[in-house]
Amino acid sequence: MGANSSAELTPSVALDHPGVPELFAVLAYGEISAFYRLVEEAQLSPSLRGKVAVAKMAAAEMNHFKTVERALSDRGVDVFDAMAPYVRALDAYHASTSPSTWLESMVKFYVGDGIAADFYREIAGALAPEIAGVVRDVLADTGHSEFVVEEVRSAVLANRQEKDRLMLWGRRLLGEAITQAQYVMAQRDDLTELMITAAGALGDIVALFDRMQDSHAQRMELLGLV
Amino acid sequence: MGANSSAELTPSVALDHPGVPELFAVLAYGEISAFYRLVEEAQLSPSLRGKVAVAKMAAAEMNHFKTVERALSDRGVDVFDAMAPYVRALDAYHASTSPSTWLESMVKFYVGDGIAADFYREIAGALAPEIAGVVRDVLADTGHSEFVVEEVRSAVLANRQEKDRLMLWGRRLLGEAITQAQYVMAQRDDLTELMITAAGALGDIVALFDRMQDSHAQRMELLGLV
Numbered sequence: 001m002g003a004n005s006s007a008e009l010t011p012s013v014a015l016d017h018p019g020v021p022e023l024f025a026v027l028a029y030g031e032i033s034a035f036y037r038l039v040e041e042a043q044l045s046p047s048l049r050g051k052v053a054v055a056k057m058a059a060a061e062m063n064h065f066k067t068v069e070r071a072l073s074d075r076g077v078d079v080f081d082a083m084a085p086y087v088r089a090l091d092a093y094h095a096s097t098s099p100s101t102w103l104e105s106m107v108k109f110y111v112g113d114g115i116a117a118d119f120y121r122e123i124a125g126a127l128a129p130e131i132a133g134v135v136r137d138v139l140a141d142t143g144h145s146e147f148v149v150e151e152v153r154s155a156v157l158a159n160r161q162e163k164d165r166l167m168l169w170g171r172r173l174l175g176e177a178i179t180q181a182q183y184v185m186a187q188r189d190d191l192t193e194l195m196i197t198a199a200g201a202l203g204d205i206v207a208l209f210d211r212m213q214d215s216h217a218q219r220m221e222l223l224g225l226v
Numbered sequence: 227m228g229a230n231s232s233a234e235l236t237p238s239v240a241l242d243h244p245g246v247p248e249l250f251a252v253l254a255y256g257e258i259s260a261f262y263r264l265v266e267e268a269q270l271s272p273s274l275r276g277k278v279a280v281a282k283m284a285a286a287e288m289n290h291f292k293t294v295e296r297a298l299s300d301r302g303v304d305v306f307d308a309m310a311p312y313v314r315a316l317d318a319y320h321a322s323t324s325p326s327t328w329l330e331s332m333v334k335f336y337v338g339d340g341i342a343a344d345f346y347r348e349i350a351g352a353l354a355p356e357i358a359g360v361v362r363d364v365l366a367d368t369g370h371s372e373f374v375v376e377e378v379r380s381a382v383l384a385n386r387q388e389k390d391r392l393m394l395w396g397r398r399l400l401g402e403a404i405t406q407a408q409y410v411m412a413q414r415d416d417l418t419e420l421m422i423t424a425a426g427a428l429g430d431i432v433a434l435f436d437r438m439q440d441s442h443a444q445r446m447e448l449l450g451l452v
Contacts, residue, residue, distance in 0.1 A: 032274070035281050039265045048258070048313070049306055052291070055261050059288035062281050080275055087274070 012201035015128040019194025021075055023123075023131075024068045025082035026090075026184055026191070027138050030116065031065035032083070033090045034058075038109065044102040050147075057109065057144040064138045071134045085187050093180040097173055103155055103162065104169050107223065110148040111170055114219045115177045118212045126198035153224040167225045174216050178209065238427035241354040245420025247301055249349075249357075250294045251308035252410055252417070253364050255316050256342065257291040258309070260284075263320045264335065270328040276373075283335065283370040290364040297360045311413050319406035323399055329381055329388065330395050333449065336374040337396055340445045341403045344438045352424035379450040393451045400442050404435065 013020070035058045042054035069079045097112070099105035117139045124132040156163035185195045199205040220226060239246070261284045268280035295305045323338070325331040343365045350358040350365075382389035411421045425431040446452060 032278060032281065035285075036265065036268075036277070039262065039284075042262075048309070051262070052258060052306075055258065055288050055291075058265075059261075059285040062285035065278070065281075080278075083274065 011126060011128045011132070012197050013127045013131065013194055015130055017128075017190075017194055017197075019188075019190040019192075020127075020131055021072060021077045021082055022188050022191035023194060024072050024077075024134065025079070026086050027120070027135065028065055028068040028072070028079050029083040029086045029090050031061045031068070031138070033087075033094060034113075035061045035065070037094045041099055041105040041108070044099065044105045046102060050102065053144065053147045054109070060144055064140070067134060067137050086184060089180055089184045089187065092183075093176055096176050096180075099169075103152060103166060106148040106152055107166055107169055107225075108173060110145050110152070110223065111173050111216065111219055112177065113145055115174060115212065115216060118215045119177075119181060122202060122208050122211065123195065123198045126201040149222060156224045163225065166223075167220070170216075170220050170223075170225055174213070178212075237352060237354045237358070238423050239353045239357065239420055241356055243354075243416075243420055243423075245414075245416040245418075246353075246357055247298060247303045247308055248414050248417035249420060250298050250303075250360065251305070252312050252316075253346070253361065254291055254294040254298065254305050255309040255312045257287045257294070257364070259313075259316045259320060260339075261287045261291070267325055267331040267334070270325065270331045272328060276328065279370065279373045280335070286370055290366070293360065293363050312410060315406055315410045315413065318409075319402055322402050322406075325395075329378060329392060332374040332378055333392055333395055333451075334399060336371050336378070336449065337399050337442065337445055338403065339371055341400060341438065341442060344441045345407060348428060348434050348437065349421065349424045352427040375448060382450045389451065392449075393446070396442075396446050396449075396451055400439070404438075 038054050038058040038061070042051050042058075045051045045054065072079050072082055097108060099108050120135050120139055124135040127135065152166070156166060185192055196205075199208055202208055217226075264280050264284040264287070268277050268284075271277045271280065298305045298308055323334060325334050346361050346365055350361040353361065378392070382392060411418055422431075425434055428434055443452075
């Protein structure tokens with residue numbers, strides 16, 4: 001939906017905007033922190049099957065990391081220096097949404113991934129094509145989190161209390177993601193400027209967050225959490 | 227070395243040997259357990275650089291896992307059913323070689339990986355080409371553990387006591403690997419038969435372990451542990 005509504009825009013963020021390496025750095029650390037969190041949270045899985053599914057998702061994150069790492073080094077930027085300012089805010093998101101059950105953990109894989117992807121895809125609509133290409137490559141849906149849908153659906157069909165709990169959990173994930181996203185954007189002036197330019201070109205920032213909320217609601221429905 | 231000395235052999239383990247799915251299953255669970263252990267042990271890294279290097283190694287393990295998973299499903303074998311008998315023995319290797327420092331952890335990545343690769347490469351020399359191909363793909367050196375060499379070399383040059391400790395650690399890794407390899411081989415009759423046939427074709431099992439010990443010594447030397 002976001003992609004369609006912004007497809008015909010003239011890119012408003014140029015290839016040499018100083019916020020571009022910052023955006024790539026956020027994406028890069030996002031992949032690393034997701035990798036380590038996924039693996040840690042997979043320990044909650046009661047089965048080897050779940051652990052393998054998560055390990056595949058985590059490996060896909062690392063392949064995406066290599067894409068941004070290359071995009072940064074093509075611009076003469078060291079990925080580690082660039083990521084440093086974002087470590088704390090992204091770690092804070094994961095720390096504030098630490099699942100206590102395997103079901104919570106699966107909902108987080110699916111819903112958290114989706115929220116981040118929506119956000120970056122919206123932004124990509126206002127970026128110069130070469131930058132948007134990197135962003136879209138990094139977000140390419142690997143389909144690895146699809147295993148979550150069936151497992152969560154059948155668990156919540158069988159248990160009303162679990163369903164109520166997971167509905168609250170989903171709402172919390174969205175809230176924390178938006179809070180932390182705003183915090184991340186404010187870390188560096190160049191990044192803030194890029195985001196404001198991009199969001200302005202997309203209509204306005206309030207409408208952007210409304211669309212993200214709609215997509216989130218659709219994902220929750222798919223999980224049977226409605 | 228092993229690869230050269232066995233290159234002209236007629237394969238003695240046929241394509242339809244019943245131990246072949248067992249061998250693939252050991253390789254498969256080896257990748258999964260290495261993945262989870264690498265990531266857990268990476269927590270010892272004092273730097274993000276180290277964590278990223280390990281995450282890349284771990285992601286490479288998962289890509290290899292997918293190769294064996296496919297080879298098994300081509301034979302109508304479910305990878306999870308096939309791996310089950312080997313979970314305990316492979317977990318035992320990792321539990322018995324749990325590093326307590328980042329240096330120990332790096333030596334384990336490098337040396338442990340090397341020992342396993344030597345062993346499977348030796349065996350591959352006696353397998354039908356289609357099977358040997360799968361084994362060699364899975365072991366393909368991704369070069370990701372090379373970062374270890376410089377870090378360990380400079381650490382042990384600067385600290386004699388650390389060097390002595392790590393030399394003992396290396397010896398322990400080899401011992402535990404051989405112990406657990408023998409235990410793994412004994413889990414299933416078909417696998418034992420395959421290993422005996424392969425080792426017999428390669429000369430004898432004692433010579434095979436001697437060659438592995440030589441390669442191990444060369445790796446230790448490269449790390450400055452001599």
